[in-house]
Amino acid sequence: MEHTTAQHPDDLAQRLADSGLRNTPQRELVYKGILARRDHPTAEEVFARAKAEMPTISLATVYNCLETLIDCRLVRAVHFERAPTRYCPNLVPHAHFHDSKTGATHDIDLPDELLSALKKLLPAGYTADAIDITYHGRCAGEEKPENLKTQN
């Protein structure tokens, strides 16, 4: 459970340096693509955003960069069933609400009490490093958005 909040492109260089990694244009671009909108993009979507600025960037590089960002704890991977992995720059512990109609994803903040209540459910000897929580349902007033290029 990591509470650090970065959220800013400038933090990237620092975090990379801390991990003994290099700051590259590709990594900046990928991070920027995730930070640009809080819409939990897939690798393909990040790829598309990056490509707009650097047409030569490859999908493999996007995957590599995403992996790096996760290692640096600047980004979290989010999974819904076996759908393509989504990437999230919100580092505060939170759950995800997944709208089954529109496919939109919303962050839900988790109070500390709730997290510790969850941990209390574990039998003796069990240690949780992380708890993933996903709500599946519908949120009113959110019809399928006209422009869903980056949604779903």
Add this chain to the structure above:
Amino acid sequence: MEHTTAQHPDDLAQRLADSGLRNTPQRELVYKGILARRDHPTAEEVFARAKAEMPTISLATVYNCLETLIDCRLVRAVHFERAPTRYCPNLVPHAHFHDSKTGATHDIDLPDELLSALKKLLPAGYTADAIDITYHGRCAGEEKPENLKTQN
């Protein structure tokens, strides 16, 4: 959130009939394979168990039967990251603890209070049909089991 408890091979015929589906040897076998052990097998593992009794059964059929069992609410699909889907005959609302060393999976019962506390976190207008909760961590006293054919 479905609370019905079936857990017995005999319930299969009834549930299938209720859904207007046929009871077939393959469906019985697949269900039996999941009920046999509470070890959250993958489709491949269920396939292996079924094949032992019916060598002609195909993997596609196992996938079909699993889908059917899920539709009948006799089985739940469980996902850990993008690893192969696992299948679970425990229908009582519960979370999963995933041991990151051994890969073993344990059910964790969820008190109703906790589920309603979780639902209270949702903004107005959000309705959750289901909440998936997964713990990632280690449980003491469980070294990598000697025989891990069906684990991990």
Add this chain to the structure above:
DNA sequence: TGCTTCTCTGGAATCATTCTAAGTTTAGGT
């Protein structure tokens, strides 16, 4: 019995992701 529908099956197809091998860049040491 014959037809229609539901199932099963093997193999091909899909698709996100990872791997590979080769080319490029970079930080340091000289």
Add this chain to the structure above:
DNA sequence: ACCTAAACTTAGAATGATTCCAGAGAAGCA
């Protein structure tokens, strides 16, 4: 400045779980 090793990027091949497909089998019922 120059060289080298290590870190990066890239395109394309490979992987692997799952789904699709088209044909063959059973089962219910008119």
